[in-house]
Amino acid sequence: MYSDFKIISTYYDTLYVNDREYGAEAGRVKDLLTRHGAPPRADLLVLACGTGGHIPYFRDEYTVSGLDLSEDMLDLARKKFPEVGFHLGDMINFELETDFDAVVCLYGSIGFVKTVENLRAAMNRIASHLRPGGLALITPWSTAEDFRDLIVVDAADRPDLKIARMEHVRLKEPNMVEVTFHHLLGNNNDVTYHKQSMEIGLFSREEYAAAMIDAGLNVVEVYTGKDVRGGAYIGKRVAGQVRKQ
Template identity: 30%
Template sequence: MTEEYRFYGDLAGWWPLISPPGEYADDAAFAASALESASVPVRDVLELGSGGGHNAVHLKRRFALTLVDLSPPMLDVSRRLNPECEHVEGDMRELRLGRAFDAVFVHDAVDYMLTEDDLGRTVETAFAHCRPGGAAVFVPDHTAETFEESTEHGGADGDDGRGARFLGWTWDPDPDDTWVRTEYVLLLREPDGSTQTVHETHRTGIFSRDVWHRLLTGAGFEPLVLTRSDGADDAPRDLFIGHRPA
């Protein structure tokens, strides 16, 4: 899980430079439309695996958000960006808040579910917190049908003289298992000009559309998959919506 990775631990304070909030605007807008596909008016939204709150920066304009993450340092980053939102430390596989929401949102933090059991428990958590007539939206980076080996890069400079750049390289060492591997290299620059380089290996889950459909149905949702492609050079991305019957 994410607590194993420095990205979400001692390096969490760099997250707004590694993956700036502005880069989440399109994903958040697409997710908001999916959340509003619920058959009830959507105001109160639970986000599982909210990380540094970069989706919340955009979604809070439309919804009242409760943000849940496993990493206290990432929650601290999010609180600075989204002080008006409720923040809760918790594991998306086990969380039970004892209240229901109009909709539940799980962005790419769901990628850290490496087994069908963990993914199923996350889907069950979403169902337990989704009111009748509500919807749950899951946005994994990959499914078995859409996965392609890829590289990515990014980063930004801060107003305080710090800067961050990263390179990521993702591939599937064994197509017969349920995870893929990403090698990240970070270059972090302090205000005094000194730099450090960090290398980290992440494992993230990959499941077929059939598995997603089965787990959503098994939890009690009526499932729907939407496939989105942002352009000819971008691999398609599946978004899963679970509607809870009214």
Template identity: 80%
Template structure:
């Protein structure tokens, strides 16, 4: 089942989107796109774009559009970037009328497709929308090799909005991670509690790479720097 971002979308930007992580991540992604031949003004599709947290860093250099499966997240993105196009669609089976020079899928969002079959289907739909020499950059949601059970703790303190979060990330089944969000929200004079669990697919490095290469992508780089959360697999659609 699809992980619903309805409640979390209402405070997603306040809790997760910040210059500290998003700015260096986007800068490195841009550098990697350029290094692998994506020119300025290229058509760039941001997959699982959410509220468009990365878009401010890309929109002046590329023709940016976004795709996501949450109407709530898309509504926020559309409000923030009224001049850009946002498509409602599923990574696993999206069909758009346009093709792109590059696609990016950041912050491990690909893990939400949950199964290896869905991962492979996503890669087929990605390459089907890539122009010749087009590039795709995917940040994995951890990998079987690197996964560790953790409890994340953090807090946000903004005028009129305070959020304390603990998120329990644990292996539920051999290839499924369950993230349980415990969010305490202080809005004006009231404190409420939101608890929600989401399931995320845990794939091996090889499963990511095979899904890409079997779809017809040539792996041009595996980036492992920590400025891009999760690192990145970068594939190119080579047409001879």
């Protein structure tokens, strides 16, 4: 069973999910989808939805479904949004019965597929779940061209849980970033330390665009505004071009 988010899921919302970033990001994503023709009350699939941080902002306009590989993250999402349909699955080989007007994958989660081959497989699965004219909106987190090593520092201060966060983001191999999380957690009159490393694939602009095009999607916009973390590749399914695999 996939367990990369087992521990982090227990404090993911406190540390990462906030109205300022998630609200602004989801708002812009809705604008972009509308601009490129998403219908009112569109059926939206949120890929790698995690704990569902974006879902409150999508529910007003769309019929939302979510998919994630982590049981731990999905359990939290299900508790928060019992009326939403969540699926346990892998971006690179998922097969759902429904097709969608739009599929989004946010906060750089696509990088968890790790390899270009898997990126292309994921894009194929996305395209084959889109109705003709349907939209894919994928945030790359960072592209190979834009990537720089960095150390992130941040904190969360809630009455019941305090977190000091440092994350070391470094190039491990030409196409692979390693993120090492150092989290100090203060609760129940105790302070504990959690350290964990994860690998995230780093793909070039050309690799993102080619993966979309080869999956049967026209790249209709590459959005670079800072309100969508990592920007966004937006592809539109050409009528009749994608065969269900």
